[in-house]
Structures are given as C-alpha cells and as structure tokens.
Amino acid sequence: MKKPIISFQDVSFQYHSQSKPTLHHLNFDIYPGEKVLIAGPSGSGKTTISRLINGLIPTAYPGQLSGKILINGEPAEKQTIFDLSLKVGTVLQDPDTQFVGLTVAEDIAFALENDDENQPVLQKKAHEWAQRLNIPAILNNHPQEISGGQKQRVAMAGVLVDEGKILLFDEPLASLDPVAGRASIELIDGMQKQDHTTTIIIEHRIEDVLYKPVDRLILVDQGKIVANDTPEALLKSGILMSLGLREPLYLSALKYAGVKLDSVENVDSIQKIQLSSAVAQSVQSWVKPQTVTAAKAKKTPILKIKNLSFSYDSRPILRQLNLSIQAGEMVSLVGKNGVGKTTLSNIITGFLHQNSGSLDLNGESIDDASIKERADHIGYVLQDPNMMISKNTVSEEVALGLTLRGVNSDEIDAKVAKTLKVCGLYAFRHWPISALSYGQKKRVTIAAILVLDPELLILDEPTAGQDWRHYTEMMSFIRDLNQQYGITVIFITHDMHLMMEYTDRVVVLNDGAIAYDDQPMKLFANLDLLKQASLVETSLFTLAQRVNVAPERLIASFIAQEKVGRAHE
Amino acid sequence: MNNNVLIGYKKRDNFVDRLTGTTKLIGLIALSVIGMVSFDTRFLLVLTVGSLVLFRLSGIRFREVSFVLSFITAFSVLNLAAVYIFGPQYGVHLYGSAHVIWQGIGPYNLTWEQLFYEFNLFLKYIFTIPLALIFLMTTNPSEFSSSLNRIGISYRISYAVSLALRYIPDVQKDYRQISKAQQARGNEISKKGKLTHRVKAAAQILLPLIFTSLDRIETISQAMELRRFGKLKKRSWYAQRPMKKNDFVALLGVAVVVLVGIYLFRVNGGRFYDPFN
Numbered sequence: 001m002k003k004p005i006i007s008f009q010d011v012s013f014q015y016h017s018q019s020k021p022t023l024h025h026l027n028f029d030i031y032p033g034e035k036v037l038i039a040g041p042s043g044s045g046k047t048t049i050s051r052l053i054n055g056l057i058p059t060a061y062p063g064q065l066s067g068k069i070l071i072n073g074e075p076a077e078k079q080t081i082f083d084l085s086l087k088v089g090t091v092l093q094d095p096d097t098q099f100v101g102l103t104v105a106e107d108i109a110f111a112l113e114n115d116d117e118n119q120p121v122l123q124k125k126a127h128e129w130a131q132r133l134n135i136p137a138i139l140n141n142h143p144q145e146i147s148g149g150q151k152q153r154v155a156m157a158g159v160l161v162d163e164g165k166i167l168l169f170d171e172p173l174a175s176l177d178p179v180a181g182r183a184s185i186e187l188i189d190g191m192q193k194q195d196h197t198t199t200i201i202i203e204h205r206i207e208d209v210l211y212k213p214v215d216r217l218i219l220v221d222q223g224k225i226v227a228n229d230t231p232e233a234l235l236k237s238g239i240l241m242s243l244g245l246r247e248p249l250y251l252s253a254l255k256y257a258g259v260k261l262d263s264v265e266n267v268d269s270i271q272k273i274q275l276s277s278a279v280a281q282s283v284q285s286w287v288k289p290q291t292v293t294a295a296k297a298k299k300t301p302i303l304k305i306k307n308l309s310f311s312y313d314s315r316p317i318l319r320q321l322n323l324s325i326q327a328g329e330m331v332s333l334v335g336k337n338g339v340g341k342t343t344l345s346n347i348i349t350g351f352l353h354q355n356s357g358s359l360d361l362n363g364e365s366i367d368d369a370s371i372k373e374r375a376d377h378i379g380y381v382l383q384d385p386n387m388m389i390s391k392n393t394v395s396e397e398v399a400l401g402l403t404l405r406g407v408n409s410d411e412i413d414a415k416v417a418k419t420l421k422v423c424g425l426y427a428f429r430h431w432p433i434s435a436l437s438y439g440q441k442k443r444v445t446i447a448a449i450l451v452l453d454p455e456l457l458i459l460d461e462p463t464a465g466q467d468w469r470h471y472t473e474m475m476s477f478i479r480d481l482n483q484q485y486g487i488t489v490i491f492i493t494h495d496m497h498l499m500m501e502y503t504d505r506v507v508v509l510n511d512g513a514i515a516y517d518d519q520p521m522k523l524f525a526n527l528d529l530l531k532q533a534s535l536v537e538t539s540l541f542t543l544a545q546r547v548n549v550a551p552e553r554l555i556a557s558f559i560a561q562e563k564v565g566r567a568h569e
Numbered sequence: 570m571n572n573n574v575l576i577g578y579k580k581r582d583n584f585v586d587r588l589t590g591t592t593k594l595i596g597l598i599a600l601s602v603i604g605m606v607s608f609d610t611r612f613l614l615v616l617t618v619g620s621l622v623l624f625r626l627s628g629i630r631f632r633e634v635s636f637v638l639s640f641i642t643a644f645s646v647l648n649l650a651a652v653y654i655f656g657p658q659y660g661v662h663l664y665g666s667a668h669v670i671w672q673g674i675g676p677y678n679l680t681w682e683q684l685f686y687e688f689n690l691f692l693k694y695i696f697t698i699p700l701a702l703i704f705l706m707t708t709n710p711s712e713f714s715s716s717l718n719r720i721g722i723s724y725r726i727s728y729a730v731s732l733a734l735r736y737i738p739d740v741q742k743d744y745r746q747i748s749k750a751q752q753a754r755g756n757e758i759s760k761k762g763k764l765t766h767r768v769k770a771a772a773q774i775l776l777p778l779i780f781t782s783l784d785r786i787e788t789i790s791q792a793m794e795l796r797r798f799g800k801l802k803k804r805s806w807y808a809q810r811p812m813k814k815n816d817f818v819a820l821l822g823v824a825v826v827v828l829v830g831i832y833l834f835r836v837n838g839g840r841f842y843d844p845f846n
Binding site for chain 1: 710711731735747751752754755757774777780781784787789790793794796799803805806808
C-alpha cells in the first residue's frame with residue numbers, strides 16, 4: 001500500500017473574514033502519481049482546498065484551521081509557503097495576472113532567481129523548460145504579445161523548474177478558449193504520464209477535463225466532500241446534476257434517448273464509451289428529423305455596420321467588415337482571442353473610433369455620436385465587472401445611470417426596484433457590492449445597464465466564472481428579457497453551449513472579417529469553420545458520428561429536448 | 570486622441586536603449602539635481618538643448634508622449650502664472666535691480682528681472698521632462714530593478730518599483746476602459762460635457778481603478794510568494810546586464826556636466842547668473 005502524498009484528516013477551516021466555516025471535516029487522500037479532479041459549484045470550498053495545499057492559507061488568508069493536513073508525510077502547518085512551494089507547484093486561474101517576469105524567459109526563471117541561482121543556471125533552465133513545453137520561440141516575448149494558451153504554458157514551466165513536484169491547477173480552463181483549453185488538458189495529461197507527476201485539477205467544467213482520463217473525481221459541495229470515486233462510477237450515479245454541475249453532453253443525450261447508463265461501460269470518455277447496437281438504436285430512434293426552422297422574416301435592422309476598418313498600432317484588426325443585426329435577435333459573436341471581438345464592440349459603443357466605414361443605428365448614422373449618446377440606445381456590459389462598479393451599494397450602483405441623467409428621484413426608485421427584482425438582486429439592494437460574489441457583481445453590472453432601457457445589449461463573456469446553476473439562471477433571465485421586452489442581445493463568447501441553446505445566429509470573426517454568419521447547428525457540424533472560430537467539436541458531434549446519424553440532427557434534437565426540459569422546471 | 574499609444578517601456582534598440590538601467594538612473598538623478606539647483610541661464614540652455622537632442626536620439630516618437638506632454642505643459646503654465654501671482658517682485662528681489670517694462674497696479678508690474686527668473690524656471694521644466702520620459706520609456710523594468718538592487722537598494726523595493734513601472738501601461742489601459750464605461754453610464758467626460766461636470770466625473774473613475782489595481786496587486790503578490798519571492802536575503806536576476814564601455818562614457822559625460830555646473834557657481838559667485846548688473 002502506497003503512502004498518500006497529500007492527506008486531509010478531519011480538516012475544517014474558517015476564514016477570519018467570514019462568520020461561518022468554509023470547510024467541514026474533510027477527509028481524503030491523494031496518492032503519488034495520481035491525477036485527481038476536484039469539482040464543485042461556485043462557493044463550494046474547492047478553491048479553499050487548493051489554498052490549504054499550497055500554503056496561501058494561512059500566509060495570504062488567515063483563518064481558523066482544525067484537523068491535520070499532511071503533505072509528503074509532513075504536517076502542512078509546520079511548513080512555510082516557501083517550503084511548500086518546493087513540493088507543490090500552483091498554476092493560478094488567470095495566467096495573465098500571475099505573469100511576474102517581464103519576458104517569458106524571466107518568468108520561467110522567477111522561482112530560481114528567488115533561490116539566488118546564478119545567471120548561467122537561470123538561462124539554461126529557462127531554455128530547457130521552454131523547449132519541453134514547446135514554447136522556445138517566444139522566450140523573449142512580453143506577456144501582452146502571447147496568447148492565453150501560451151501564457152498558461154509559461155506558468156506551467158515556471159512551476160515545473162523545480163522538478164518532482166505535485167502540480168495544482170486552479171481552474172485551468174477559466175480564461176482559455178475551447179481550442180487552447182483542450183491543448184492545455186492534453187499538455188497536463190502528457191506531463192503527468194511522462195513524469196508520473198501527481199496532478200490535482202480544480203475545475204467545474206467536468207466534461208472538458210475528462211477529455212483526457214482522470215483517476216479520481218472528488219466532488220465538493222457546501223464545504224463537504226459529497227463523493228470521492230472514479231469518474232466512471234460518479235457519472236453513472238447522476239450526482240452531478242443534483243449538485244448544479246453540468247454532466248457531459250453525450251451522457252445527457254444518451255439519457256434523453258432512454259439509455260440506462262448502468263449497463264454502459266467507459267462512460268467517462270466519448271471516445272471509449274461502449275455503444276452497443278441497442279444503445280445506438282435508441283439514439284437513432286430518438287433523433288428526430290428536424291425541420292430546420294427557416295430564418296425569421298427579416299425585420300428592420302437595428303444596427304448596420306458598413307465597410308468598417310480599424311487598425312491598432314498600424315496593425316489591421318478589422319478590414320472592411322459588414323454586419324447587420326436585426327431587432328429582437330440573440331446573436332453570438334465568436335472567434336479566437338485577440339481576433340477583434342471586443343474591439344468591434346468598443347467601436348459600436350464609441351469607446352474606440354473606426355478608421356473608416358460607418359455605423360447606423362435604427363437607420364441613422366451614429367458616427368458622430370458621443371459615448372453617452374450611443375449609450376442611451378446601446379448597453380454594453382464589460383467582461384470584468386470590477387471595471388464598471390463605482391458605487392458602494394447595489395441600489396446606488398444601479399441608480400447611477402439614471403441619477404446622472406437627471407431623472408427625478410421617485411422615478412429612479414421605482415425603476416431601480418423593478419430592475420433589481422427582474423435581476424434577482426432585490427434582496428441585496430442595501431448590500432455593499434464588495435460583499436457580493438463575482439457572479440452577483442456581474443448581475444449588478446447588467447442591472448445597471450438594463451435600468452437605462454437599452455434597445456441593444458452587448459454582453460462580453462457573460463457566463464465566465466459562473467457554475468452551471470448560476471449560468472442557467474443568468475441565461476434564462478436574459479432570454480426572458482429578449483422575449484418579453486424585445487431587447488436585441490449580442491453575446492461575445494467562447495461558450496459553445498450558450499451559442500447552441502440560446503442564440504439563433506452565430507457570427508464568426510476571423511482575420512478581420514466575418515467568416516460565418518448563420519445558425520449555430522450548421523457551424524457545429526463543420527469542423528473547418530469551428531477551427532477558424534477557435535472552437536472544438538462537442539461530444540454530441542462525436543456521439544452522432546459514432547452512432548451514424550447526422551450531427552446536425554442530433555444536436556438539434558438535443559437542443560429541442562433541453563428547451564422542453566427547461567420549460568417544465 | 571482616441572487611440573493613442575501608452576507610456577511605458579518598449580525595446581527601441583539604439584544607443585540610449587542599450588545603456589544599463591543603473592547608468593540611466595544615475596544620469597537622471599545627477600542631471601536633475603544640478604539643473605534644479607543652478608540658475609545659470611547659459612548652463613540651463615545647454616542642458617535643455619542636450620536633453621532634447623537625447624530625446625531625439627532615444628527614438629521616442631512625439632505622438633507616443635503627446636498626451637502626457639500636453640498635460641505637463643498645462644501644469645507648467647499654471648505653475649508659472651502662480652509664481653507671478655504670489656511673488657510678482659521675486660525677480661527684482663533676487664537680482665537687486667528693477668527694469669520695469671510695464672507699470673501695473675501695486676506690486677503687479679512687469680519687470681525684465683521677473684520675466685528672466687520665470688524663463689529660468691521654464692527652462693528647468695523643459696530639460697527635466699524629456700529626461701524623465703527617456704528614463705521611463707527606454708528602461709526595461711526588470712533590468713532596472715536589478716540595477717537598483719546592485720546600487721544597494723533592497724530587492725523587495727527594487728522589484729516593487731519595477732512592477733510599478735511595468736503596470737503603468739496596464740493602469741492607463743484600465744483607466745481608459747473604465748472612463749469609457751463611465752461615460753456610457755452617462756458621465757459625460759467627452760468635450761460635449763460641461764467642465765465642472767467633467768472634473769466630478771473624472772473622480773468617479775478612481776474608485777473602480779483602485780479596486781482593479783488592488784485586485785491585480787493581490788494576485789501578483791500571491792503568485793510571487795508561491796514561487797518563493799522573499800525567501801532569501803538576496804536573489805539573482807535573469808535580466809541583469811554588466812556595465813559596458815558606453816555606460817562609463819555616459820557616466821563620465823554626466824560627471825563633466827555636473828562639474829561644469831558646480832564650477833559656474835564659483836564663477837557667478839552663487840547659483841544665479843545675473844545679466845542685469
């Protein structure tokens with residue numbers, strides 16, 4: 001029997017800044033060479049577990065700890081964060097903010113600089129690890145010159161320079177597009193196989209992590225461990241949905257098709273799952289021939305973009321772009337990071353100004369309108385809510401736009417109250433915003449824009465950092481807004497599920513122009529286009545191929561069923 | 570104005586760029602001090618011309634700094650006006666003579682002495698600003714912190730300085746994005762709004778800016794601790810560069826300028842060059 005490399009024995013923890021414990025009596029072991037996924041909804045305590053392992057608790061987050069944590073057989077509380085950093089390498093959630101050095105090479109060597117190694121050693125190690133992680137070409141680049149996926153590789157190299165450690169990933173997929181995310185999961189898998197590195201991944205996107213096999217899945221909810229078993233066993237048990245986590249799409253599809261998962265082997269991988277002829281038949285008969293709904297009758301366009309070009313630092317970003325958005329539409333704007341999606345929305349809102357081309361709103365040119373004048377019609381919710389919030393309490397923040405417009409106070413109160421109720425924030429109206437979670441803050445910023453009655457709403461990554469339950473709440477809320485008030489919505493997103501289920505139209509931006517503009521289902525059946533948009537095929541696509549039905553039809557049946565399911569909730 | 574470039578380090582690969590951070594730092598401090606102390610107009614004129622030539626050599630393009638320059642110019646003008654308002658006779662007092670150009674009300678007349686004094690102040694502004702900009706924009710922050718560390722400043726402080734330098738562009742970017750987002754909420758900061766309103770509106774941007782910056786600091790300091798920053802009394806630097814011949818030549822040049830400045834104190838019998846007597 002091997003000895004565990006990490007062992008939690010009856011561990012409870014309460015942050016000094018909080019009134020209730022975050023973790024209650026945790027018991028689990030992780031063995032050398034294992035690859036473990038710790039998953040749970042937002043606020044479940046999974047991040048706290050990672051902080052206990054890497055020593056950020058108590059160094060950065062003091063609190064009350066009871067029970068015993070052993071790392072490499074030694075009690076964690078007797079080790080400083082520096083001692084622990086030689087045993088556990090942590091790759092933080094946002095590879096952007098943890099980039100310490102000014103160049104890739106410096107960042108990789110950072111830990112060794114702190115050990116006062118001499119320059120030749122630093123250079124040798126930096127080159128060596130850049131080679132191993134396939135990034136030697138960018139050694140002298142600055143963080144702003146490289147992609148999110150590359151940044152994550154740099155972050156990994158930066159912790160791998162001290163060899164023979166446990167690797168801890170805190171939501172490695174959070175800020176990556178699907179293609180980069182998949183590459184990252186492959187890389188983690190390769191490292192683990194090659195060096196038998198113990199690997200712990202903290203994520204709530206279970207299907208994406210399971211793209212490569214995981215030895216064990218630990219599920220956390222409300223500070224307790226609710227399950228600790230192989231992914232196979234847990235996926236069959238159906239526990240994920242009850243925790244508010246998304247189960248893999250292909251498993252949902254199989255369930256919809258009436259397949260009992262108990263009798264199916266290898267359910268944790270869409271590649272290996274055993275699809276007997278009986279299973280295939282159930283799926284085939286479940287997939288209905290979908291009449292692809294004809295595009296809605298053309299209404300008046302609310303926004304018309306004509307021959308728009310923009311370059312930054314003499315680098316062209318948008319070239320002669322044409323796009324027309326109809327009133328009442330829900331549209332996804334997709335494309336790989338840095339392709340210019342945010343730039344385009346910044347031009348629409350007047351944050352940036354195009355070099356040539358023009359914009360019409362409701363048939364009138366807005367090229368000379370100020371940001372504020374445009375904002376009376378166009379609401380723009382930035383990706384990072386902290387960049388928008390400027391007041392202390394929720395209701396003040398939501399009222400700000402109206403106050404600045406000189407609306408009288410009775411009307412403000414009425415409108416703010418109504419908007420807060422619609423957004424499910426009324427109970428929080430007197431709360432200081434700093435006490436809210438990231439997802440709640442995001443909702444506050446949406447409310448603060450909605451209160452101004454925009455006709456067109458642009459949401460930049462609305463679902464980033466939200467677990468499945470909050471995601472579903474937020475999206476059905478936005479859909480209601482669209483259906484009841486006829487607000488036109490543009491989503492800037494990488495979220496393939498959002499595109500499939502909530503929008504009727506996907507616009508793919510590639511190389512400064514529009515590469516695709518049609519229904520989501522057709523996009524998801526076209527591998528070339530998916531690649532251009534930095535998206536990957538979903539497991540539904542693979543499932544369809546494996547049981548020999550047209551992917552488009554299977555995806556359509558799936559969406560139809562999801563919508564029915566949601567209507568019954 | 571809308572899409573202008575940000576202040577911050579960028580590799581430019583020329584003579585100024587290749588000097589070590591230590592040389593540039595010592596040069597900036599020494600030249601600023603001697604220039605601030607001296608009121609010898611001839612000396613200040615030479616410094617100003619020299620500093621503008623250096624600015625040209627450093628490869629910084631005017632449009633990169635035009636925004637900051639317009640800002641600084643406005644402040645300098647304000648400052649010069651204030652000097653006159655609070656001490657209209659200060660020049661007369663300094664030089665001990667009064668050549669009146671225009672007789673105003675009470676002490677508020679205009680003398681050649683006052684004009685000359687303020688001209689000296691003006692020269693001081695023009696020669697320090699390009700130097701400071703050269704320093705900010707041609708010094709690789711990591712290399713600079715290794716230099717600070719080498720001249721005896723603790724590596725924690727050195728690193729903090731380099732991080733601050735490095736985040737200048739990010740903070741500027743955040744500021745712009747936040748200010749635009751505020752304008753979209755109805756805070757009219759563009760030229761279509763009233764001035765008083767625009768000043769108040771600008772204050773609104775500070776809170777989110779502080780919050781995003783604090784967030785950034787928290788994450789980066791955790792990331793640093795997780796990789797043992799602060800473990801030992803000293804650390805090594807990947808970006809450290811040895812002093813080269815050019816560095817010594819440049820430092821020698823700085824020393825000569827400083828010595829000339831000091832020599833002029835003796836020639837003039839004080840800090841002031843007096844053309845009136």
